[in-house]
Amino acid sequence: MAGFLEKTLRSGADILERSLTVESWSRRRGFLQKTDPRLKIVMLVVLVLLCSLARSHVHLAILYATALLLAVLSRIDPFFFTKRVWIFIPAFSGLIALPALFLTPGSPLFSIGPMTVTREGASTAAFLVLRVSSSVSFTLLFALTTPWNEAMQALRGLRVPAVAVSLLAVSYRYLLLLIRTLSELLTARKSRVLGRTPCRREMDFVSRSAGFLFLRSLYIAEGVHMSMISRGYTGEPSPAEKERDGGGDA
């Protein structure tokens, strides 16, 4: 069974891999990649809100089909997209929806051994799974087709306060750096230890690593502050590219 080191390393590697995946999908010349990121943010909020407000399975199924169609038009591998949405993200939702199939009182639909699935239970579980999957699909489509710098620029274009945009951008940038630092710490520890260590020693290591990461965060923050000042930072971020409007956005 994987220990805390392996699990944490896997989580860190997963986040780094996801940030790289976004870079590769967002460079493809698909429908959403060509769409103005400001429009994509508005679309994302509207579509996720529609998923939240839908009161019928048919409407939710149409929304999910729309997400799949957008993925295909954006040249995102449908197998990769479906796997990401259905297997990894709402696996948790599936587990939560499963008991509802049997526990919801109502007219019997079919039986699995001693357990009876009710019509009302199936309807309840379908609502939850379809709603979560559709919402996750739209959020994932936005994340896969929008590089973070374009997303930040679009938020500024939508009049989100500059300070909030700067905070998000710097957080994302330095999150990836701190994950690399943590991965190095854990890999170094893993390479020095053979066999199992007592839980108390493992916990000591976690406390020291987290404490070190906190000190490292303060140290980096001070360095970033000094470098921002030395580059003439005035409190207003300047975008790397000009905002674009295309005929396709209409």
Add this chain to the structure above:
Amino acid sequence: MHIPDGYISPHTSGVLYLASIPLLCLSMRIVRSRIKQSHIPLLALLAAFSFLIMMFNIPLPGGTTGHAVGGVLVAILVGPWPALLAVTLALAVQAIFFGDGGIITLGANIFNLAFVMPFAGYLVFRVLAGRSEPGERRFALAAALGGYAGVNLAAALVGFELGIQPLLHHLPDGTPLYCPYSLSVTLPAMILPHLTVGGLAEALVTGGVVAFLGKYHTELFSYTGTGHGKAAE
């Protein structure tokens, strides 16, 4: 403990967005007035730190592992107002860049994990720590109990928000539109794991990090009358 989109209604989340926005504006004003250097790099790095704490697997007795949220830890290290902003940023980065958590439920997640948890845990810590000094056993124990109390209160709140959904939003035939379970299911489902595994992980990481930093970096805990660490000044 993040609530994904689809589990609670936009109405519930909207109310919690409305409750969170003034708190975020107030915390920004407080942080700007207290932090001498540019607050952007510090808050951003604290957000990245919060994200990492959420990512960490904590070894627990019996060979199992658990996850911590870290909201109380950040509140003890830098004060509850910067912690509110840092945890909010970590949640926003997760929702926007990684598609974890939710866009519509972000308001609820901010209220539960960035506001209630750090403030409640910090209050418990301050009461229990009394006049103890960093590096003392009582100081670290108070931090651990603050973490335990904070995560359990947040879990109970999440259980409550999920459990009221079938009462508030259902079709005319009674089919629940969002979380299908009532309070009698959601409250124990959220509270029991956090009274045991989740609470233990939170207590161990909060107490452990505060004990380590209290022993070797006492200067971080130069508490002022308003009770926030020097790290944020």
